[in-house]
Amino acid sequence: MDFVTGSDPLLAAAVLIGGGALLLSLALLVAILLLRLRLLLRLAHARRFAERWHPVFAACAVEVPEAAPRLAPEDGALFLQLWLRAQESLRGSAQQRLNALATQVGADRLAVQFLSSGNPGREILALVAVGHLRLAGVWPLAEALAADAPPVVSLAAAQALLRVDSVRALGRVLALAAAREDWPVSRVAAMLRECDVNDTGPALAAAIGAELRAAPRGAGLARLLRLLGATAAEAARPAVIEVLAHCDRPEVVAAALDTLWNPEDAGHAHARLKHADWYVRLAAVKVLGRIGVSSDRGTLLGILSDPSWWVRYRAAQALARLPGMNRDALARLRAAAQDRYAADMLGQVLSEMEVA
């Protein structure tokens, strides 16, 4: 092997690769320097831009400035970011004036252009902006994004639809919320809480009823019920009762029980305290924690021996919340408890009461 003596082509290749790597490193170092330079220039531009526009946004608290600076299209994203922050910090009519300013400088047109940019960051920025601006013209585009885009963009699109026209959007957004398992229920619930509960209640009731008839075995029904639980829309209660009467899927039953607050519904919880699935029993015990009465004491004491830790814990908490129950009474129940698990759990809840 000539490599050993230094004349092999392999040796030349090694020198070439090693030397090439060092040259590449040098080129990359130059690239790093150029990137840093570009960053510094961009930051300086953003600073100057903010200094120019902040007084204009601040003036919107009183009136829309007659002569706003010209907005260059390449500064559209910068403008929308600052404008959205201003939207968050101002309230009432000042927000309307900010909308007027955005229209005056052409930011509404830029936002619409961003919606078709294919860049998720710009799309989201634009969707939040068109929601504030209530641009009804973007409805088909936002609706398509809500249906087909990845979760973060589609959720922003759903939010935009709700802000533009909540009554019109609710049915569509709830249908998507039932179908799209990649939409976190809590995110949709946060959006729905921004809407008028007089609109969301009937819309949720209709969506739950439709889902019960169309896809009673699908995951959408439980998702809609969890949304109802998070928005506490009383108007949808009849739909929940209908679900409990016609559906026995454990996850649906648990989600339905989680929405119950009305004392008239205690029977639905009692009927499921011995359910085979622990999370259904848990949901039923939580109902008693919300609406339980003194006569539930014996039932809850029995549940303190449930095999599930969480069911025992919630039963002990429900006991502590019953009308007329206090620390001494709970301590007496603990002392009398025959079951060690029941005594331990009552001890924990007593300890929590002492620290609180």
Next chain:
Amino acid sequence: MNPEQLAGAAQWLFLGYFVAVNGGYLLLYLSALAAVHRQLESQMLEELPHAYSGLEPPVSILVPAYNEEATIATSVRSMLQLDYPEFEVIVVNDGSRDATMEALRSAFALVPFAEAYRRRIAVKTVRGIYRSTRHPNLRVIDKENGGKADALNAGINASRFPLFCGVDADSILERASLGRVVAPFLEDPTVIASGGTVRIANGCTVRDGFLESVALPERLLPLLQIVEYLRAFLFGRMGWTPFNAVLIISGAFGLFRKEVVVAAGGYRSDTVGEDMELVVRLHRLHRQSGKPYRVAFVPDPICWTEAPETLRVLRSQRTRWQRGLAESLTLNLGLPFSRRGGAPGWLAFPFMALFDWLGPVIEVAGYLLMALGFAMGVVSGAAFGAFLLLAIGLGVALSVCALLLEEISFHIYKRPRDLAVLAAAALLENFGYRQLIALWRLEGLARWAFGTKAHWGEMKRTAGWQKGV
């Protein structure tokens, strides 16, 4: 085969190895570059007000502590101030021999708490559970010594929330750390674990347990580790993200779906690399069952840690890490040999086994045999020089690639001088430091092979950057 033929064959092997390992990392770099680019596209989201508000699931933060009397109160105080809607902090005192428990008791006004403790995962005896009268979301478990994994399992047993975050007691966090690492769980319901980039805190200013300002350390050893961490996290882990093949989530700050970990049996207490072993095991079990899942990694710096400043401590840390790596891989050999191994089993596992687990053997042997051959006159000076040029040239290129990725993404080190210092470190680490690390990793491998007993990773911390303690 005569000595010359043997030396020639060895050179082929070593050169081939060096090209393969660096080529592999280069491919990972390209993957990381694409992943970071995608991340930057959606970075605008963070600029938007309340982009994620109202959807964060509650999190249990588990803090295993062993002989941490000097820093535990500050660390816990910083965790209690995290910017996150709902969380609880559970400190697990793992039979400390110092005054860790007393420090916690006096700092947080602890009182005994009669918890109905659930032993979902078997752990050493729990001596007592305490609750803070000042912070309702803080509990302390005092238990017999059983190691870090056992302490984490005890925390999991006591946790109330669906996600738990294992945090080292000496980790330095940013207020937004938890929110950042939770984000993947919000975007994808199949995410079972999520981790982020760990950075080196030496040289930085820390006040009340939070990072106040970023700067480079003055000492050489931690400086070289900064470049090493950039390589390891920005493309060693980010590169595997698009393939759902991240095999390591740092124990310093990692978020997991609790029920998934409990179903897998919790952390193994018979390994020193319990954090990596758990992630590899989760991959193995999920691949076997065919359940959809994702292990996520966010490139954002979420946690800062103090790097060893002496060779002795660094050696101890690296031998332990290597041993943990070996244990994690050998305990999960079913992953690469499964018909459902996928990217984690068929790509990431062999990559790690070949280049990280067994790599030190080839690397150290390569350097030694080439040097020995040169000394004995079997290898020519030109060949020896070419070998060094190749090994060092590729090493420098990879380190500079990591610096470029850092500049594209986070550019955390603000001063132009920092860039120059880091570039110098990227060059310098190839002259002795990397070879020394390879040697220690080989030692770790030997310790694993000969079965030396595992202990808590004790490290003498200087915490010289800490203010407001």
